[in-house]
Amino acid sequence: MKSALVVFPGTNRERDAERALTLVAGAKVTKVWHSETELPSQTDLVVLAGGFSYGDYLRCGAIAARANVMAAVQAHAKRGGLVLGICNGFQILCEAGMLPGVLVRNAKLRFVCREVRLRVERADTPFTRAYRKGEVLRIPVAHGEGNYTADEETIREIESEGRVAFRYARPDGEIDETDGPNGAINGIAGIYSETHNVLGMMPHPENYIEPAIGPTDGRGLFESLSSAFKAA
Amino acid sequence: MKARVIVTLKSAVLDPQGKAIEGALRSLGVAGVQSVRQGKVFDVELAGNDKAAAEGVLKEACDKLLANTIIETYRVEFAE
Secondary structure, three states: EEEEEEEEEOEEHHHHHHHHHHOOOOOOEEEEEEOOOOOOOOOOOEOOOOOHHHHHOOOOOOHHHOHHHHHHHHHHOOOOOOOEEEOOOHHHHHHHOOOOEEEEOOOOOOEEEEEEEEEOOOOOOOOOOOOOOEEEEEEEEEEEOEEEEEOOHHHOOOOOOEEEEEEEEOOOOOOHHHHHOOOOHHHHHEOOOOOEEEEEEEHHHHOOOOOOOOOOOHHHHHHHHHHHHHHH | OEEEEEEEEOOOOOOHHHHHHHHHHOOOOOOOOOOOOOOEEEEEEEOOOOOHHHHHHHHHHHHHHHHHOOOEEEEEEEEE
């Protein structure tokens, strides 16, 4: 699998993403600077890593979403190529209009940096095949603006089309919006594009891949990506 | 020509920052404040003096970047 890792000024989680992509997914990773107008040829997966692109100026992800490279990322997604946006990457995908809705300030106004439980909503996408539907994962979050929201019609659409990837859950898998880290509507932690080839998520699966550091529940996402390309 | 662009959250969107400011004003004893909503102001200098053209430019600026129209609305004021 060939992966392009897009880097904007202020992106700071690209090394963690690179480690997970190489270590778990066995991917060949090329870093792509935001001013590029093309992705490396035969890119299978584009990753937008976490951080604070452009210092979160204006709105989180707003300026990065308009960078040169994003036209190439959009074209890649239109061709059916896979795109994964983590944390600030999710915010960028929303600002770019590649995913619906927006991530606003956490309901309790605090930056939240802790482990959460995520329920896997479906296990039949290239990002989640190594998990089981309904499985509850331990994954960390670290964000101040992760409160997912959209208008009612959009939420209805996302829900009815099975486009919620992960929800903040209790250890038993129950969803409790008021108990989530950021107040996101319906406990939404990650969503897919219409064709399920673009995934944006606030939590950081790339943080939980090595037993020396802690739980390894994040490995499944990168294993899924790896097998998606072995099968192809 | 100078213009001011004011971007505010749509009324249906919760504004936790505004709420926090509202609470802070109350705890400071500032009486009579019923509610606070926070927004952004952009002071923009424009080339030329054609107001209609400037309105077009600012609309483009807002739709492309300054406002996220999913949650925000904007308005433009021209200064004299």
